[in-house]
Structures are given as structure tokens and as C-alpha cells.
Amino acid sequence: MTEFSRRRALISGGGLAALGALVATSPAQARSLVGWNWSPSRSVVGTGDGGDPHRVWDSEADPLLEALFDRGVIGKVNELLWNWERNDQSLPNGLPSDLREFMEHARRLPEWADHDKLDRAAEFNKSRGSCLNVCNGLGGGLLATAIPKEARAVYYSAGGADMEDRVAKTSLFGFAVGSLDAYRPEGTCVVECVKTRLVHAAVRHLLPQSPHWAGRAAEEIPISQEDMLVTWHTLPTFAMRTMREWEVPISDGDAEAYLHLWQVTAYLLGIADEYIPATWDAAYAQSDQILARNMGPTPEGVKLTDILLGQLAEQTSPASLSRPQCNAMARYLIGDRVADWDGIQREPLWDRVIPEAWTMLVKFREGLVPLPAVPEIAWTIDEAMRQYLLLHLTKGEETKIEIPTHNRPE
Numbered sequence: 001m002t003e004f005s006r007r008r009a010l011i012s013g014g015g016l017a018a019l020g021a022l023v024a025t026s027p028a029q030a031r032s033l034v035g036w037n038w039s040p041s042r043s044v045v046g047t048g049d050g051g052d053p054h055r056v057w058d059s060e061a062d063p064l065l066e067a068l069f070d071r072g073v074i075g076k077v078n079e080l081l082w083n084w085e086r087n088d089q090s091l092p093n094g095l096p097s098d099l100r101e102f103m104e105h106a107r108r109l110p111e112w113a114d115h116d117k118l119d120r121a122a123e124f125n126k127s128r129g130s131c132l133n134v135c136n137g138l139g140g141g142l143l144a145t146a147i148p149k150e151a152r153a154v155y156y157s158a159g160g161a162d163m164e165d166r167v168a169k170t171s172l173f174g175f176a177v178g179s180l181d182a183y184r185p186e187g188t189c190v191v192e193c194v195k196t197r198l199v200h201a202a203v204r205h206l207l208p209q210s211p212h213w214a215g216r217a218a219e220e221i222p223i224s225q226e227d228m229l230v231t232w233h234t235l236p237t238f239a240m241r242t243m244r245e246w247e248v249p250i251s252d253g254d255a256e257a258y259l260h261l262w263q264v265t266a267y268l269l270g271i272a273d274e275y276i277p278a279t280w281d282a283a284y285a286q287s288d289q290i291l292a293r294n295m296g297p298t299p300e301g302v303k304l305t306d307i308l309l310g311q312l313a314e315q316t317s318p319a320s321l322s323r324p325q326c327n328a329m330a331r332y333l334i335g336d337r338v339a340d341w342d343g344i345q346r347e348p349l350w351d352r353v354i355p356e357a358w359t360m361l362v363k364f365r366e367g368l369v370p371l372p373a374v375p376e377i378a379w380t381i382d383e384a385m386r387q388y389l390l391l392h393l394t395k396g397e398e399t400k401i402e403i404p405t406h407n408r409p410e
């Protein structure tokens with residue numbers, strides 16, 4: 001074990017330390033102990049008013065969606081946007097002019113976007129695909145269910161009633177970010193991000209009208225800028241920290257490129273420049289400040305986790321994992337504390353076997369151990385994750401990200 005990983009293992013009390021300071025602070029303590037003190041000088045633009053993102057939403061998209069709902073045109077807008085798929089595609093004729101104006105502006109890459117870095121990130125995604133599949137495809141989903149505000153928002157919104165469809169839609173976004181042409185003209189990342197920004201603004205309009213959500217949530221408006229940042233850190237920041245923990249060699253250039261891909265993505269999702277971290281150090285500091293105060297257990301999160309792991313275990317050939325194996329992989333990935341919040345059952349046999357097996361597979365890929373050292377179960381996990389994501393890609397072909405028109409019915 002390197003000095004770095006030994007130190008991190010000590011900090012975390014044994015499990016993965018990829019969630020950083022989360023393990024050291026309880027959610028209730030955290031907000032009262034630390035206000036927002038992350039400086040905009042650490043952001044991609046190096047400046048800003050430093051306002052607390054807990055009280056900022058999306059000042060451009062939110063009033064627009066409010067107006068579109070008032071005019072009763074969301075159904076028509078969804079129809080028109082159904083075939084808007086490529087980054088370089090013109091917007092369809094017939095869109096309301098205020099929406100068109102917003103989208104023409106929202107689809108533009110930020111001035112600070114760097115195409116060389118985006119190309120390098122695409123290559124990095126390809127070369128580290130297996131680790132990223134596990135970290136973003138499985139880890140990101142399981143962490144989201146341990147964020148109470150997100151778990152409740154997802155559970156009580158329309159998509160919460162049909163998690164198959166929701167995961168398929170989210171996979172469209174995931175594949176777009178991870179693909180080789182993410183931000184090239186023929187790619188789809190700009191489209192999926194702008195559509196998602198509209199979906200989030202619609203959710204801010206709809207959820208406050210749900211008596212179920214309003215009865216459970218402390219906030220009056222969902223999906224603040226802080227909430228967006230929290231979820232963002234469960235994706236690239238968690239993946240980078242986890243891969244470092246696994247001792248995957250990553251050059252500085254690749255790490256910077258991967259961060260850049262996600263900086264541009266954050267921007268297109270409507271996260272303000274002044275909150276987007278400029279460097280990994282700035283990202284880790286921000287993540288440590290806001291994850292702790294935004295994570296914890298909820299009954300909704302436990303139910304959503306059960307559905308997600310059930311979906312992974314339900315898959316059949318060529319690779320299939322039993323539910324106990326899925327539980328153990330999940331626990332290994334997100335650590336004991338979050339796994340307990342998510343209500344993931346302990347598996348005495350697999351909780352011991354899977355971490356060792358997965359570590360061997362990662363080491364084998366780096367040429368550090370010979371093939372016979374890799375237990376069969378590690379290959380099964382790798383293949384099962386690939387199949388799981390492919391399945392959702394296929395399902396994703398039948399669905400598209402659409403603006404919701406209602407909340408969860410019951």
C-alpha cells in the first residue's frame with residue numbers, strides 16, 4: 001500500500017476514502033459548523049460574488065419553464081424536441097420564441113472550453129472504461145440515493161414511479177458524456193445537458209405542488225446550485241478519488257482533461273461559473289465541504305437503492321450476478337457508512353471476497369499481477385456492469401429525456 005492510500009484508509013477507518021471528509025462529519029453537524037466558504041477565486045473563471053449556492057437556483061431557466069407551464073405548451077415542446085439529437089443540429093421550427101432564445105444561448109460551449117482537453121478526456125474515458133463504468137454507472141447512482149434531497153426529488157417526481165425508464169434516460173446522459181464525440185458536432189452531450197437543464201427547471205416548478213414531496217422535504221424549491229454541485233461530485237470527483245484509491249495510474253494531463261470534460265458539462269447543466277472548480281484540489285475542497293452536510297439515510301433512498309440493485313441482479317446471461325454479490329460490490333464501492341444509509345444488506349462471504357477480487361482485476365489491467373491471480377468473480381462483475389449499461393443503452397434508444405408534465409401520480 002502506498003503512503004497515500006494508507007493515510008486515506010486510516011482517515012476512513014478502513015473502507016474506501018473516496019468520499020473524503022464525509023466519513024468524518026455527521027450531516028447534522030456539518031451545516032452549522034461550516035457555512036459556505038469556498039472561494040470563487042478557485043473556480044474556472046476565478047471570480048464571483050461568493051454567494052451561498054444553497055440559495056441559488058437557475059435564474060434563466062426557472063422563470064422560462066414557469067411561463068411555458070402557464071401557457072400550457074410543454075407537451076408541444078416535448079414533441080418538437082423529440083428529434084433534436086445532435087450537438088450541431090438546428091433547433092426545430094415552431095419552438096416558442098422565448099424558449100428558442102434561451103436554448104440558442106444555453107447550447108453554446110463556455111468561452112473557456114478547450115477542445116484539445118475534451119478530446120483527451122474522450123480517450124481517457126475509453127482507456128479507463130471499466131473503472132468508470134463501475135464508479136459512475138453504479139457508484140454515482142448509489143450515492144445519489146444517499147442524498148436525501150435528491151432521493152426525495154427523484155422518488156416524488158414522475159420518473160420515481162418508473163425507475164426502469166428513469167435509469168434508461170439518465171444513461172442517455174451518461175453515454176453522451178462518456179462517448180468519444182461527446183462535444184464534437186456529431187455528439188449528443190450538448191443536447192442531453194440542455195434538455196436536462198430544462199427538466200430540472202420543470203421539476204423546480206412541479207415538485208412544490210406535490211403534497212407528498214412538500215410533506216417530506218425541508219426546502220421549498222428543489223435542486224439548488226449546491227444540490228447540483230453535490231451530485232456533480234458523486235460523479236467525476238468520486239470516480240477520480242476511487243481510481244486513485246485503487247492505485248490506477250493516471251497522468252496529470254489525463255486527470256486535468258477528465259476534470260475539464262466535467263467542468264464543461266457542469267456549465268451546460270446550468271451550474272454557474274463561479275461554483276465550478278478550476279482544479280482537482282479545488283474540487284476536493286468543495287466536495288469535502290458540501291457532501292457531508294447533504295448526505296444521509298431516507299426511506300425513499302432505501303427503496304430506490306433496492307430497485308437499482310434489483311435491476312442489476314435481475315440480468316441474465318452472459319454475465320449475471322446474484323443479489324448478494326451486487327450488495328457486496330455496492331458496499332465495497334460506496335463504503336460501509338453510505339451502504340448502511342442505503343439499507344444494503346451485509347454479505348459475510350461476498351463482502352470479503354469481492355474487494356479482493358476487484359482489486360486483483362484492476363492490478364492485472366496495469367500489468368502488476370498475472371492473469372491466474374484474478375478470481376472469476378472479478379470478470380463476472382466487469383462483464384455484468386458492461387451488460388447492465390448496454391441494456392440501458394438499448395432501452396435508451398426507445399426513450400428520450402423529456403420535460404415532465406406532472407409529479408409521481410400517487
Ligand code: HEM
Binds near residue numbers: 149200402
Ligand atoms: C432528471 C442528471 C442533479 C433531480 C435528470 C435527468 C438527467 C439528470 C440526465 C433526465 C432523466 C430523467 O428525466 O429521468 C443530473 C445531473 C445532475 C443532476 C448530471 C448533477 C450534476 C440533480 C439534483 C436533483 C435532481 C441535485 C435533486 C435534488 C432530478 C429529477 C429529475 C431529474 C427529480 C426528473 C425525474 C422525472 O420526473 O422524470 N437529472 N441531475 N437532479 N433530476 Fe437530475
